[in-house]
Amino acid sequence: MTEKKFIMAVSEGTFDKAMMAMMMGNTAASMGMDTHIFFTFFGLNLLKKGVNPKMGGLYRLFTGMMVKKMKGIGIDSFQEQLEMAKDLGVHLYACNTSMEMMGVKKEDLIEGVTILGAAAFLDISADSDMQLFLG
Numbered sequence: 001m002t003e004k005k006f007i008m009a010v011s012e013g014t015f016d017k018a019m020m021a022m023m024m025g026n027t028a029a030s031m032g033m034d035t036h037i038f039f040t041f042f043g044l045n046l047l048k049k050g051v052n053p054k055m056g057g058l059y060r061l062f063t064g065m066m067v068k069k070m071k072g073i074g075i076d077s078f079q080e081q082l083e084m085a086k087d088l089g090v091h092l093y094a095c096n097t098s099m100e101m102m103g104v105k106k107e108d109l110i111e112g113v114t115i116l117g118a119a120a121f122l123d124i125s126a127d128s129d130m131q132l133f134l135g
Helices: 015-030 041-047 057-072 078-088 096-102 118-125
Strands: 005-010 034-039 091-095 113-116 130-134
Touching (some): 005 015, 005 041, 005 118, 015 034, 015 057, 015 078, 015 130, 041 096, 091 096
Parallel strands (some): 005 034, 091 113
16 A cells, blocks of 8 residues: 655744644654644744744633643643654755745754745645645
């Protein structure tokens, strides 16, 4: 049986989008899928060293409560999920156009991220079995 390919594009850097990307990506990789996640626009911020995503808007005040609740039921933090993704072989991509637009340098990013453009990611995605967009 051929390995399935799962791809995801993430365009926002809020806590909920960050956790969804990591949880879906790690689940797909744990199921043996070839997993690729492309971070663009504000989602690119999730690949920066030491990032600590927050809930968006008025919900920002509740980020700490959500982290505590998640920890209480055994869900790892964003940073732990990100490390797990790398350990599971999830391919993490930073959009080079977004990097240029937002003034992000390669040295700002965590180790293990591949920098590429939208066309290259679309080429990777062309034969995928499942696609998600988090925006």
